[in-house]
Amino acid sequence: MTEDGVHRAWGWVAHLQAGGTTPWRDWTGAGDPRGRILPGAQQLELLRRLNGAGPTSPELAARVLEASAPGRGRPDLELEGAVPPLEFGPRPVDPADLPDDELIRVATMLLAEDVHAAGLPETEHPPRKRWRRRKYRLEGDVVLTGPIRADLVRHGRPPGGRGATVLVLGTDLGTMYTHAWTARSLSAGAPSWREWLDPHVKRGTVPGRIDLVKVAKAWSDRVGKERVRIVLDPAEVPRIIGVRRPAPAAEPLSADATDLARRVGQALGLLAVPTERRALLRETLRPRLAALPGAPLVLPAEHLERVHERATHLRDALLRAGYPVHGDLDSLLPADRAGVPEPSDAGVLAHALRLLLEKKR
Amino acid sequence: MATRVLLHVGTPKTGTSYLQDVLFRNRRTLASAGILYPADRFDAHFLAALDLMRLPWGGLEAEAVGAWDALAEKVRKHHGTAIISHEILATASRAQAGRALKSLGHGDGTEVHVVLSVRDLVRQIPAEWQENVKHRQALSYGNFLDQIRKPERDTRIATWFWGVQELPDILNRWGHDLPPERIHLVTVPPRGGPKNLLWKRFSVAFGLDGLDLDLEAERANPSLGAPETALVRRINRAANRELNPGDYRPLVRELLAHQTLSARTGSPRLALPPDVHPWVSEVTSSWIAEIERRGYDVVGDLHDLVGAPPVTQYADPDNPSEKQVSAAALDAIKALLLESARLRHNEERLEHELLETQKALERAYLRPTYRWREKLVRRLQSGSYGRGLLKAYRRVRGRSSRAA
Numbered sequence: 001m002t003e004d005g006v007h008r009a010w011g012w013v014a015h016l017q018a019g020g021t022t023p024w025r026d027w028t029g030a031g032d033p034r035g036r037i038l039p040g041a042q043q044l045e046l047l048r049r050l051n052g053a054g055p056t057s058p059e060l061a062a063r064v065l066e067a068s069a070p071g072r073g074r075p076d077l078e079l080e081g082a083v084p085p086l087e088f089g090p091r092p093v094d095p096a097d098l099p100d101d102e103l104i105r106v107a108t109m110l111l112a113e114d115v116h117a118a119g120l121p122e123t124e125h126p127p128r129k130r131w132r133r134r135k136y137r138l139e140g141d142v143v144l145t146g147p148i149r150a151d152l153v154r155h156g157r158p159p160g161g162r163g164a165t166v167l168v169l170g171t172d173l174g175t176m177y178t179h180a181w182t183a184r185s186l187s188a189g190a191p192s193w194r195e196w197l198d199p200h201v202k203r204g205t206v207p208g209r210i211d212l213v214k215v216a217k218a219w220s221d222r223v224g225k226e227r228v229r230i231v232l233d234p235a236e237v238p239r240i241i242g243v244r245r246p247a248p249a250a251e252p253l254s255a256d257a258t259d260l261a262r263r264v265g266q267a268l269g270l271l272a273v274p275t276e277r278r279a280l281l282r283e284t285l286r287p288r289l290a291a292l293p294g295a296p297l298v299l300p301a302e303h304l305e306r307v308h309e310r311a312t313h314l315r316d317a318l319l320r321a322g323y324p325v326h327g328d329l330d331s332l333l334p335a336d337r338a339g340v341p342e343p344s345d346a347g348v349l350a351h352a353l354r355l356l357l358e359k360k361r
Numbered sequence: 362m363a364t365r366v367l368l369h370v371g372t373p374k375t376g377t378s379y380l381q382d383v384l385f386r387n388r389r390t391l392a393s394a395g396i397l398y399p400a401d402r403f404d405a406h407f408l409a410a411l412d413l414m415r416l417p418w419g420g421l422e423a424e425a426v427g428a429w430d431a432l433a434e435k436v437r438k439h440h441g442t443a444i445i446s447h448e449i450l451a452t453a454s455r456a457q458a459g460r461a462l463k464s465l466g467h468g469d470g471t472e473v474h475v476v477l478s479v480r481d482l483v484r485q486i487p488a489e490w491q492e493n494v495k496h497r498q499a500l501s502y503g504n505f506l507d508q509i510r511k512p513e514r515d516t517r518i519a520t521w522f523w524g525v526q527e528l529p530d531i532l533n534r535w536g537h538d539l540p541p542e543r544i545h546l547v548t549v550p551p552r553g554g555p556k557n558l559l560w561k562r563f564s565v566a567f568g569l570d571g572l573d574l575d576l577e578a579e580r581a582n583p584s585l586g587a588p589e590t591a592l593v594r595r596i597n598r599a600a601n602r603e604l605n606p607g608d609y610r611p612l613v614r615e616l617l618a619h620q621t622l623s624a625r626t627g628s629p630r631l632a633l634p635p636d637v638h639p640w641v642s643e644v645t646s647s648w649i650a651e652i653e654r655r656g657y658d659v660v661g662d663l664h665d666l667v668g669a670p671p672v673t674q675y676a677d678p679d680n681p682s683e684k685q686v687s688a689a690a691l692d693a694i695k696a697l698l699l700e701s702a703r704l705r706h707n708e709e710r711l712e713h714e715l716l717e718t719q720k721a722l723e724r725a726y727l728r729p730t731y732r733w734r735e736k737l738v739r740r741l742q743s744g745s746y747g748r749g750l751l752k753a754y755r756r757v758r759g760r761s762s763r764a765a
Contacts, residue, residue, distance in 0.1 A: 068454045070416065073517060073520060076456060087529070088527055089523075089527065091512075109415060199602060269423060270411075270422050
C-alpha cells in the first residue's frame with residue numbers, strides 16, 4: 001500500500017463514520033489508521049449511501065464497516081488508489097462503480113442480524129373458540145388465505161374440525177404466480193423471480209399450492225367432493241362460513257420489498273433454524289416490508305400468452321370437475337394489472353437502506 | 362486459553378479430507394498428547410467455517426448456526442495445542458479471518474499458526490471444476506476455464522476459484538498480522554511419489570510425529586475420470602430442477618460420484634488442456650517467487666507447485682467418448698437399482714413393523730374395558746351435561762387431550 005493512499009483511505013473512513021457522503025473519487029483528505037485493516041469497498045460505499053439516506057448512528061456505522069457479505073460472491077475489495085495495482089487478489093475498485101447487488105449483499109446480512117435480534121412479536125392468546133361456528137379450511141393461494149385465516153382465528157374461529165368445508169382460494173393465474181414466489185421467498189427461500197418463474201412458464205407447470213385443480217382434487221379425495229368449493233372472490237368467504245365481518249384484503253408486498261425479503265431470508269438462514277427463519281420473515285420482517293411503498297410484481301409481458309393458455313386449462317378442468325364455484329371462473333385468466341415485471345436492485349437497495357436506518361436511527 | 366492453535370485453512374483437494382478423518386478418529390490419542398481436535402462430528406469444522414463465513418451450503422448452514430463461536434470457545438478453554446482444519450476457510454475475507462484469529466486468542470497470548478496445504482494448479486484446475494460439477498453445477502469445462510482466466514474475476518465461479526486457490530492472496534488475508542514463521546505451507550508431492558509422503562509433511566507441520574495414530578482412512582474425496590465427470594454434469598442438467606439439494610448430496614454426490622463412478626479408475630483422467638499450460642506456468646512462477654520472498658515456513662518443496670508437463674493425450678470432458686460415458690452410465694444405473702432395492706426392502710420392513718404395531722394397538726382397543734369407556738365418553742359427549750362432566754373429569758385428571 002502507498003502511504004499517501006492509505007492515509008487518504010483512512011481519512012475517508014473517518015469522514016464516512018462522521019456521516020459524510022463525499023464519493024471516494026472526490027475525497028482528498030487524510031487520516032490515521034483506525035483499525036487492523038481497511039474496511040472493504042462494499043462496506044464503505046454502503047455506509048456512504050446510508051449517510052446519504054439519513055443520519056447513521058455510530059453503532060450502525062461500526063456494524064457496516066465490520067460486516068462481510070454472506071454467501072458466494074466477490075470478496076471484500078480494496079479501494080482503487082489506496083493501494084498500488086495488486087499482483088494478487090481481486091482488483092481494487094472505485095466504490096461508486098460497484099453494482100447495487102454488491103451493496104445489497106452486505107445490507108441483507110445486517111438486516112438479517114436486526115431481524116434475528118428483534119425476535120418474534122409477542123403472540124396474542126387466541127380467544128375461546130366460538131361455540132357455534134361453521135367449520136372451514138382455507139386452501140390454495142397462501143397470500144389470499146393467510147390474512148383471512150388470521151382474522152378468523154383472532155375472532156375465535158380457527159380452521160379445521162370434523163365436517164369442515166374446504167374453500168380453495170385463487171385469483172388470476174398471473175397474480176397467483178407472483179403470490180407463490182412471494183410465499184416461497186418468505187418461507188423456505190426462492191431463487192430470483194425470473195429464475196423461478198421462467199422454467200415454470202416454459203414447462204407449463206403450476207406450483208402445488210396454486211394449482212387449484214390439484215388442491216381441490218386432493219381435498220375432494222379426502223373429504224368428499226360436496227365439501228370442496230372453489231372461491232375466486234375472497235369477499236365471498238365470510239358469507240360461506242357464516243361471518244358478518246368482511247374478509248380482510250390481502251396486502252401484497254411490492255416487487256422490491258418481496259425481493260428484499262427473499263435476500264434477507266437467505267442471510268437469515270445462516271442465523272436461525274428453518275422454522276425460526278420462516279416465523280421471523282413472516283411475523284417480524286413482513287410487517288415492516290408491507291409499510292414500504294412500491295409497485296407490485298406482475299407477470300412479464302412475454303409470458304402472458306403461455307400463462308393465459310395454462311389458465312384456460314385450469315379453468316376448463318375446474319369446470320369439468322364440477323365443484324361449486326364462488327366468483328367467476330374466467331377470473332383465473334391473467335388480468336392486465338399495474339405493476340413491474342421484475343424487482344430492481346436499486347429499489348431493493350433503497351428499501352434495505354430505509355429499514356437499516358429505521359432500526360438504528 | 363490454548364497456548365498454541367494450528368489453523369489449517371485449505372486449500373481444497375490437497376488431502377484435507379484424509380487429514381481431517383485421521384484427526385477426527387484419533388481424537389483420544391491426540392488428547393492424551395495434549396492436542397485438542399475439537400469435533401463431536403466429522404464435519405464440525407466445516408459447519409464452523411460455514412458459520413464464520415456466513416456461507417449457505419444447500420441447507421447445511423441451518424445446522425451451522427453458532428458453530429464457530431462454540432468451536433472457538435472449546436479452543437480457548439483448552440490448555441495446550443488445538444488444531445482446526447477446513448479447506449473452505451481459504452476463502453474467508455480479511456474481516457472474517459481477523460474475527461476468527463481474535464476468537465481463537467490471537468493478540469491475547471495464544472500463539473496462532475496458519476497452515477496452508479497447496480497443490481499445483483495443473484491438478485487443482487480440473488479438480489476444482491470437478492468439485493463444481495459434484496456440487497450441482499452444469500457448466501462445461503471450457504466455460505469454467507474461460508471464467509477463471511478472465512482478469513475481472515467477476516463471476517461467482519471465478520471468485521470462488523481464486524478465493525480458495527490464489528495462494529499469495531489467501532496468505533494476505535489470513536497472515537496479515539502473523540509473522541512469517543507462523544505461516545506454514547505444506548506442498549502436495551507430485552503424482553507417483555511415495556504414498557505416505559503427504560502425510561509425513563502434514564505430520565511435521567502439525568507436530569504429530571511420534572504419536573501412534575491410526576492412519577487407515579475412512580473418508581476421502583475421491584476423483585472422477587473425464588467421462589464420469591461429463592456424466593455427472595449431464596445428470597445435473599437433467600435433474601437439478603427436480604432434485605432437492607438434500608437428496609442430491611446422498612444420491613448423486615455420495616452414491617454415484619464417490620461410491621460408484623470414482624471406482625472406475627481405468628477411464629481417461631481429467632487434465633489441464635495443453636493450451637492452458639503456459640498461462641498456468643506463468644501464474645505459478647509468480648506465486649513461487651512471492652512466497653519465497655515472504656519467507657514462510659515450507660514443509661515439502663515449493664517447486665512441487667510447478668506441476669506435471671502437458672499431457673500427450675488430452676481427454677476433453679466437454680466432448681467425451683460416448684462409449685465411455687455410456688459405460689459409466691450403466692454403472693450408475695446399476696448402483697441406483699441396488700439402492701432402490703435396498704430402500705424397497707427397508708420400506709417393506711417398516712410397513713411390516715407398522716402393521717404389527719397397528720394390530721397391537723387394535724388388540725388394546727378391543728379390550729372390553731376400553732370399549733366400555735369409549736361408549737361412555739360417546740354418550741357423555743352427546744349432551745351438554747355430559748360434556749360438562751367430561752370437562753370437569755379431565756381438569757381433575759390434569760390432561761389436556763380431548764381424545765377418549
